[in-house]
Amino acid sequence: MNVGVCKINLRIPENQTLKGKRQVVQSIVNRVRGKFNVAIAEVENGDVWQIATLGISYVSNDGRHVNEVMSKIVDYIVKSRLDAEILDYEIELIPVF
Secondary structure, eight states: OEEEEEEEEEEOTTOOSHHHHHHHHHHHHHHHHHHHOOEEEEEEOTTOSSEEEEEEEEEESOHHHHHHHHHHHHHHHHHHOTTOEEEEEEEEEEEOO
16 A cells, blocks of 8 residues: 655735635645545645645555656646646655555
8 A cells, every 4th residue: 555645835926815815725625636536635834825735645556656646636736726836845655564
């Protein structure tokens, strides 16, 4: 079994309020969760209105598949969300058992 963990730091430059940030983050979370069937949530920077940090996890028997899914998620966010830019991201694959 392999667990993939991804941490994505986003900048939302056009945003001016925490309410606006929540709308953008919830949209990203719902779309990614629905499209890729992963666990995703905002994990840091909850009180900063132009920065968001998302944590994503995925479990599979195949490590290559986990890496592929995580890479596709990053690409999906880059291509589909013009109001949020990815500052950086980290992908970690953890073999379990």
